[in-house]
Amino acid sequence: MAWYGLEAEKYDRIYKDKDLLNRILKYFSPYRRKMGIVTLLLTLTAFTYASIPLLTSIAISNLETNREPIYLVFIIISIFSLNCLAWIFNYFRQKYSSMVIGDIVLDLRQSANVAVLDRDLSFFDKNPIGKIVSRMNTDSRDFGQIVELTMQVLSSLLMIIVLLVFMLFINITLALIFMISIPIFFIIAFTYRKIARRMTLLGQRALASVNAYVKESFSGIQIAKTFRQELKLYEKFKEVNKQSYDVNLKKGFVLVSIFPTLAATQGIILALIVYFGGNFVINGQLSVGDLYLFLQSLSMLFFPLLVIAAFWPQLQLGLAASERIFALIDKSPAVVQHDDKKPELKGKIEFKNLIFHYDEGKEVFNDFSLIIHPGESIAIVGHTGAGKSSLAKLLARFYEFQGGNILIDGISIRDFDLKAYRKQIGIISQTPFLWATTLLNNVKYGCDSATEEEVMDALDKAGGADWIKDLSYGLSTYVGERGSLISMGQRQLIVFARTLLQNPSILILDEATASVDPFTETRIQDALDKTIKGRTSIIIAHRLWTVRHVDRIIVLDHGKIVEEGNHDDLMARGGKYAGLYNTYFRHQSLEYIEKIKKICEEPEV
Amino acid sequence: MKKNSKSFNSSPLVEFSPETKDRFIKARQKGTRQWILAHLFYKSNKYYIFTVFLLTILTVNLTSASMIVLGMAISEFLDGNNSNLMFYVIVILILGVSGPVLRLVNSALREILAQRLERDVRKEFFANLLGKSQSFHDQQKIGEIMARTTDDVRMLNFMVSPALSLILESFTAMIIPIIYVAIFFPAQLLIVPIIFVITFLYALKDYIHKIGPVTGIMRAEFGQMNAVLNETLTGIEVVKGNTQEDAELKKYFGKAKRYRDAFVKQGYIQAKYLPLLLFAITITFGLAHSIYLYTQGVMSIGQIIAYLGLIGLLRFPTFISIFVFAIVRMAITSSQRLLNFMNEETDIDENPEGVEKLLDGAIKFENVSFSYDKGSSVLKNISFEIKPGQTVAIVGTTGSGKTTLTKLISRLYDVNEGKILIDNIDVREYALESLRSQISYIEQDVFLFSTTIFENIAFGRVSSMEEIEEAAKQAQANQFISELPNGYNSEVGERGVQLSGGERQRVAIARAFLTDPRILILDDSTSAIDSATEDKIQRAIHNILKNRTTLIITHRLSQIRWADLIIVLRSGEIVAQGTHEDLLKTSDEYQKIFIKKFDISVDQLLKEGEKV
Structure with missing residues (x-):
C-alpha cells in the first residue's frame, strides 16, 4: 500500500537532493569504518564475479590453441578460488551491511520518537496516529531495505561495467549488440511496471471491497441471523468476490507476462550474437572462448538487469520515505518554555486578556480574562464550540496561545519547567485512557514508586475499592487495549485514583458524557467529591450533580464569559444558564424522572 | 427425532455439489495438507495442474535443447563450416522465443488456478462463517474475521502462484538438464551435477530451518513495535500530563532494539546462504571435468560449452529457493488459521420439529446458571418471573451478567443448569426458528x-412506504429522517456512521415496530447529550414497550423508575428485585443512587413517587 496515493502531509518539507543526501550520510557517519569495509567488499565481490566468466573464456580459448595443461590447471584453480572468495566477500559484505542498516534504522527511529514526543498536541490534531506510526516504523524499514538494495544494484552495475569494458576490447560489434539490449530491457521493464502498478491498484481496491463487505456482514451478523437473512448476505458476497476474482485475474495476467517477455528478448539477442559471433568465429576474427564470454555474460546479466529495472521506482520511494522521516524529525514544537521555574504551586490561576486560536482566523478566545482562587472549584458550561476544552488544554500547556497571558500563582505559564509544572497538574480527559497492562500499573502510571497499599488507598478514595475484588485477578487484572476489558465507568474510577495518587495542586477535569450504570455513577460522584476537595479544580461539566456542587459556575459563550455564579442563583436569574439547563441538564433531574411517564402518555406537541 | 440441521453449511446455498462439500468437510478435519489438496484437485483445477506440469517440463526441455544446439553450432563454427550457420541461428531463435511463449501460457494457466483457488476458498470460508452460531460470532473480533477472509485466503493464491509453480519449475530445472547430460554426454559427467543436487537439497533444508523462525520473530517484533508506539501516541495526553515521556521513549527503544537484533540475525543467516557457493563450485568442477575429458579427446569444445550451459540452468533453483519456501510456509500457517475457524462446531440444536406457537410472552427463569466454555460462572442460580406485557429493567455494573442473561432467552446460548420457560414451555422445546422470529434484540451499539x-x-420484513413511515413515527425517527437530503432513501454510510447513536437506535426501534416481536430485548446504554433528544428516546421506548414483554438493560433512572420489575445483578447473582418502591425500601445500594445523586432522603423519594 505504501506505493500509492501517498499525499503530501502537512509536515512534509521538500528537501533538495543535496540536503537529503547530506542528511542520509550524517546517519551513516558513526558507522564510517564499517561502511568503508562494506564498500570495499562490494567492489571486490563485483570484480571477482566479473572475472570468473573472463577466466572461463580464457580457459576455452586456451583449449583452441592447445597450451600447456599446467596452464589450464592454474586457470581452473584460480576460478575455484575466486568463486569461493566471491562468496566469502559477499558473506562479510552482507553481514556488515545488515549490522549497519539495523543500527541506522534504530537511530532513525529513536530520533524520530524523541522528536514526536516533544511535539505539542496541535501536531497530533493534524496528523493521524496511524500515519505517524507508519512513518516511524514502516518508512524507516523501507529506508533500510533501499540501502541494501542500492548496494546490490551498485554491485551488479559495477560487474556489468567491468564486463562491458572487456567486451569492447574483444569485439566492438558484439559489444554493441549487447549494449543495445540493455535499454531494451529497461524500456520493457518500465512499461510493464506502469501497467502493473495500475492493475495492482485496481486489484487491491477490489480486495478492499471484499474486505469492507466482510466487515459489514459480520458486524451485522446478529441482525442477519435474527431476521434469517444469511442468504441475502451470501448472494451479495458472491458478487463482490467474483468481481475481485475478475480484476485480480487480469492483474495476474499482466504481472506474469513480464518475465516471458524479457526472456523472449533475451532469446532474440542470443540468436543475434550466435549469428554475428558465429560468422566472426568462422572467419577467424573471434575465438570460441570469447564467444563464450558473450554468451555467458548474456545469461549472467539477465538477473541483475531485471533487479535494477524492477527496483528503480522503489529506490525513489525509498528516498521519499527517508524524506518523510526527516521531515518528522525536523519540525519544531510550538510550545516553548522561556524559563525553568519549579515552584510548589498553590493553585491561583489567572487568565489575562487571552487570545487563542487553533487555525488562523478562527478565534477561540479574544481578550479572555478570569481569575480562579486557590482551592476553588469551577464548573465551565456552554454549548459545543464555546471554548470549554480549549481553556483546559491551554492550562495543561498542550497548546501555545497567541496573545495575553496565563499566570499561575502570578508566574507566567511559559516560565515553568514544563515537567515540574505538569507534575502538579492533574488532568482527567473526557475519554479515560488506560494502558494495556494491569490495573495496578494503570493507577501507578506517573507515580512508579507507589506501593500496593497506596494504590488501594487511592482506589478506595476514588469511590470505593470493593469492586476490585469482583475482578478475577484483583489489582493484577489485565485491562486490555485502552482499557477495553473493563467498563467505561471503571476506567473513569481508575483515572480518578491515578490523579488522587499524584495529589496535584490543580485539577483539570473534562467530564465524561458516556453513560455509566447507576451504581458506578454513584461511585464516580464520590470520587469527584473527594478529588476536588481542597484543590483548585476546573471542571468542564456535563452532569447536573457537578454543577450543583461546585463553588462557581462559569457560563461560556463563543469564548466569552456571559454569566457566573452558583446553580441556584443562576437558575433564579433565568438567563443563559437557565437556557443551558433546559438543554443539557433537565433530563438528569429527579423531577424529570418522576414525570416522564406522564409526559410520554401525553400527545406530542 | 431431533435432526441436527447445522444450518448454512449443509444448506443448498453453497453451489459446491454435495459430494464436493463432503469431501471438503472431511478434508478439513484431516488437516491442512489434505484440505489444500482437495481444493487443488477440485473440479477442473486438476486439468490445469496437469497442463501446467506438462508445459513446465516442455519449457525446460526447450531451454536444455537450445544449449545442446548451441554446442553443436559452435563445434561447426570451429570447423570453419558456415553452411549451417543460418539453420542454427533460426533453431536457436525458435527455441529461444518459443520457450518464453510456452512459459507465458503456463503462467496464465497457473494464475487462473491461483485466483480460482482464492475465490473458492473464500466462498467456502464465508459460507461457513455465515453458518456459525451467534455464540461463535459473539466471541470473534471483526478484525480477525476480516484478516482471515482476505489476507489468509489470499496467501493460498500466492502459494500456487508463484510459490508452488516456481518450486515445480525448480525441480524440473534440476532434473531435466541432468537427463540431457545423461543422454548427450559421457556418463561420468553426471557426477558433478548429481552431487550438487544432493548437497543443495541438504543446504536448502538447513537454510529454511534457520530462516523460518527468525523471519517469524522479526514479524512479531515489528508488530510489537507498532503496538507500543500506537498506544503511546494514542495516550499522548496522558503521557504528557503525567510527564512520562522518558519512560515511553525507553519502552519504544527496547522494542526497536529487539527488532534490530532480529533483523541483524536474519541478515547473518541470509549472508550464509550456502547453495550459492555450492553452485559456483559446481560450475568450476563441471568446467574442470569437461576440460579433462577434452584433453582425453572424448569431448569437443562445443560440447564443453553445451555442458556448462546445462549446468548453468541450475542457477535458477539456487536463486529462487531463497524465498519461495517462505511463501509456502506462510500459506500453510494461513490455512491452519482458516481451518481452526471452520472446524469449530456450533452447539445449538435447531430443533426444527419443536413447538411452534404465537407467544404470549410470559418468561420464567428457574435456578439458571451459566458459564462460557466451562469458565467461571457468569450467572449463578437466577430465578425470576415476568408476566406477559411487563417491562423489566435489568441493572448492574458491566460484567455483572446483564447481557448474557438476555441472550439465554432466545437461545443464543443454552443454560448449563436450571431452565428458562416461555409461556411455561422450556425454550429448548421450541423450534428455534419460531422462537427467534418472535424475539427481537436491539443492541447497545445499533x-x-x-x-x-x-x-x-x-430489513426484517418487506414493507410498504406507508408502513415504514408509520413505524418511523412511532419510533420518533420520522422527523430527522425527513430532514435528511433524500429522506427515507438516504444512504446511512458504513455501519450507519452518518447518523448519531440516538438516531441509529430509533431506526432500530422502527425496525422492531415492523416485525412486531412478542418479546423485545433492548440494550439501552447510550446516553443522550441533550434533553430534547432524551425526550424523543423516552417516547420511542415508551411506544415500543406497549403490548409486548420487554427486557431493558439500561442506565436510565427514568426507565428503571417505571419498570414493572427491576432486577439488580451483581457478579452474576440477583442481589435485589422488585419495583422502585420495593427497592428503595429494601436495597441500600439502590437507595444510595438516589440519595447521592439528588441529595434527598428515602422518605422524600417515596413521597415524590406518590405525588405522580
Missing part, C-alpha cells in the same frame, strides 16, 4: 447496513 434508511427499517 448496527445498520450501509444502504438506505428505508432498506434498513425494512
Whole structure:
C-alpha cells in the first residue's frame, strides 16, 4: 500500500537532493569504518564475479590453441578460488551491511520518537496516529531495505561495467549488440511496471471491497441471523468476490507476462550474437572462448538487469520515505518554555486578556480574562464550540496561545519547567485512557514508586475499592487495549485514583458524557467529591450533580464569559444558564424522572 | 427425532455439489495438507495442474535443447563450416522465443488456478462463517474475521502462484538438464551435477530451518513495535500530563532494539546462504571435468560449452529457493488459521420439529446458571418471573451478567443448569426458528447496513412506504429522517456512521415496530447529550414497550423508575428485585443512587413517587 496515493502531509518539507543526501550520510557517519569495509567488499565481490566468466573464456580459448595443461590447471584453480572468495566477500559484505542498516534504522527511529514526543498536541490534531506510526516504523524499514538494495544494484552495475569494458576490447560489434539490449530491457521493464502498478491498484481496491463487505456482514451478523437473512448476505458476497476474482485475474495476467517477455528478448539477442559471433568465429576474427564470454555474460546479466529495472521506482520511494522521516524529525514544537521555574504551586490561576486560536482566523478566545482562587472549584458550561476544552488544554500547556497571558500563582505559564509544572497538574480527559497492562500499573502510571497499599488507598478514595475484588485477578487484572476489558465507568474510577495518587495542586477535569450504570455513577460522584476537595479544580461539566456542587459556575459563550455564579442563583436569574439547563441538564433531574411517564402518555406537541 | 440441521453449511446455498462439500468437510478435519489438496484437485483445477506440469517440463526441455544446439553450432563454427550457420541461428531463435511463449501460457494457466483457488476458498470460508452460531460470532473480533477472509485466503493464491509453480519449475530445472547430460554426454559427467543436487537439497533444508523462525520473530517484533508506539501516541495526553515521556521513549527503544537484533540475525543467516557457493563450485568442477575429458579427446569444445550451459540452468533453483519456501510456509500457517475457524462446531440444536406457537410472552427463569466454555460462572442460580406485557429493567455494573442473561432467552446460548420457560414451555422445546422470529434484540451499539434508511427499517420484513413511515413515527425517527437530503432513501454510510447513536437506535426501534416481536430485548446504554433528544428516546421506548414483554438493560433512572420489575445483578447473582418502591425500601445500594445523586432522603423519594 505504501506505493500509492501517498499525499503530501502537512509536515512534509521538500528537501533538495543535496540536503537529503547530506542528511542520509550524517546517519551513516558513526558507522564510517564499517561502511568503508562494506564498500570495499562490494567492489571486490563485483570484480571477482566479473572475472570468473573472463577466466572461463580464457580457459576455452586456451583449449583452441592447445597450451600447456599446467596452464589450464592454474586457470581452473584460480576460478575455484575466486568463486569461493566471491562468496566469502559477499558473506562479510552482507553481514556488515545488515549490522549497519539495523543500527541506522534504530537511530532513525529513536530520533524520530524523541522528536514526536516533544511535539505539542496541535501536531497530533493534524496528523493521524496511524500515519505517524507508519512513518516511524514502516518508512524507516523501507529506508533500510533501499540501502541494501542500492548496494546490490551498485554491485551488479559495477560487474556489468567491468564486463562491458572487456567486451569492447574483444569485439566492438558484439559489444554493441549487447549494449543495445540493455535499454531494451529497461524500456520493457518500465512499461510493464506502469501497467502493473495500475492493475495492482485496481486489484487491491477490489480486495478492499471484499474486505469492507466482510466487515459489514459480520458486524451485522446478529441482525442477519435474527431476521434469517444469511442468504441475502451470501448472494451479495458472491458478487463482490467474483468481481475481485475478475480484476485480480487480469492483474495476474499482466504481472506474469513480464518475465516471458524479457526472456523472449533475451532469446532474440542470443540468436543475434550466435549469428554475428558465429560468422566472426568462422572467419577467424573471434575465438570460441570469447564467444563464450558473450554468451555467458548474456545469461549472467539477465538477473541483475531485471533487479535494477524492477527496483528503480522503489529506490525513489525509498528516498521519499527517508524524506518523510526527516521531515518528522525536523519540525519544531510550538510550545516553548522561556524559563525553568519549579515552584510548589498553590493553585491561583489567572487568565489575562487571552487570545487563542487553533487555525488562523478562527478565534477561540479574544481578550479572555478570569481569575480562579486557590482551592476553588469551577464548573465551565456552554454549548459545543464555546471554548470549554480549549481553556483546559491551554492550562495543561498542550497548546501555545497567541496573545495575553496565563499566570499561575502570578508566574507566567511559559516560565515553568514544563515537567515540574505538569507534575502538579492533574488532568482527567473526557475519554479515560488506560494502558494495556494491569490495573495496578494503570493507577501507578506517573507515580512508579507507589506501593500496593497506596494504590488501594487511592482506589478506595476514588469511590470505593470493593469492586476490585469482583475482578478475577484483583489489582493484577489485565485491562486490555485502552482499557477495553473493563467498563467505561471503571476506567473513569481508575483515572480518578491515578490523579488522587499524584495529589496535584490543580485539577483539570473534562467530564465524561458516556453513560455509566447507576451504581458506578454513584461511585464516580464520590470520587469527584473527594478529588476536588481542597484543590483548585476546573471542571468542564456535563452532569447536573457537578454543577450543583461546585463553588462557581462559569457560563461560556463563543469564548466569552456571559454569566457566573452558583446553580441556584443562576437558575433564579433565568438567563443563559437557565437556557443551558433546559438543554443539557433537565433530563438528569429527579423531577424529570418522576414525570416522564406522564409526559410520554401525553400527545406530542 | 431431533435432526441436527447445522444450518448454512449443509444448506443448498453453497453451489459446491454435495459430494464436493463432503469431501471438503472431511478434508478439513484431516488437516491442512489434505484440505489444500482437495481444493487443488477440485473440479477442473486438476486439468490445469496437469497442463501446467506438462508445459513446465516442455519449457525446460526447450531451454536444455537450445544449449545442446548451441554446442553443436559452435563445434561447426570451429570447423570453419558456415553452411549451417543460418539453420542454427533460426533453431536457436525458435527455441529461444518459443520457450518464453510456452512459459507465458503456463503462467496464465497457473494464475487462473491461483485466483480460482482464492475465490473458492473464500466462498467456502464465508459460507461457513455465515453458518456459525451467534455464540461463535459473539466471541470473534471483526478484525480477525476480516484478516482471515482476505489476507489468509489470499496467501493460498500466492502459494500456487508463484510459490508452488516456481518450486515445480525448480525441480524440473534440476532434473531435466541432468537427463540431457545423461543422454548427450559421457556418463561420468553426471557426477558433478548429481552431487550438487544432493548437497543443495541438504543446504536448502538447513537454510529454511534457520530462516523460518527468525523471519517469524522479526514479524512479531515489528508488530510489537507498532503496538507500543500506537498506544503511546494514542495516550499522548496522558503521557504528557503525567510527564512520562522518558519512560515511553525507553519502552519504544527496547522494542526497536529487539527488532534490530532480529533483523541483524536474519541478515547473518541470509549472508550464509550456502547453495550459492555450492553452485559456483559446481560450475568450476563441471568446467574442470569437461576440460579433462577434452584433453582425453572424448569431448569437443562445443560440447564443453553445451555442458556448462546445462549446468548453468541450475542457477535458477539456487536463486529462487531463497524465498519461495517462505511463501509456502506462510500459506500453510494461513490455512491452519482458516481451518481452526471452520472446524469449530456450533452447539445449538435447531430443533426444527419443536413447538411452534404465537407467544404470549410470559418468561420464567428457574435456578439458571451459566458459564462460557466451562469458565467461571457468569450467572449463578437466577430465578425470576415476568408476566406477559411487563417491562423489566435489568441493572448492574458491566460484567455483572446483564447481557448474557438476555441472550439465554432466545437461545443464543443454552443454560448449563436450571431452565428458562416461555409461556411455561422450556425454550429448548421450541423450534428455534419460531422462537427467534418472535424475539427481537436491539443492541447497545445499533448496527445498520450501509444502504438506505428505508432498506434498513425494512430489513426484517418487506414493507410498504406507508408502513415504514408509520413505524418511523412511532419510533420518533420520522422527523430527522425527513430532514435528511433524500429522506427515507438516504444512504446511512458504513455501519450507519452518518447518523448519531440516538438516531441509529430509533431506526432500530422502527425496525422492531415492523416485525412486531412478542418479546423485545433492548440494550439501552447510550446516553443522550441533550434533553430534547432524551425526550424523543423516552417516547420511542415508551411506544415500543406497549403490548409486548420487554427486557431493558439500561442506565436510565427514568426507565428503571417505571419498570414493572427491576432486577439488580451483581457478579452474576440477583442481589435485589422488585419495583422502585420495593427497592428503595429494601436495597441500600439502590437507595444510595438516589440519595447521592439528588441529595434527598428515602422518605422524600417515596413521597415524590406518590405525588405522580
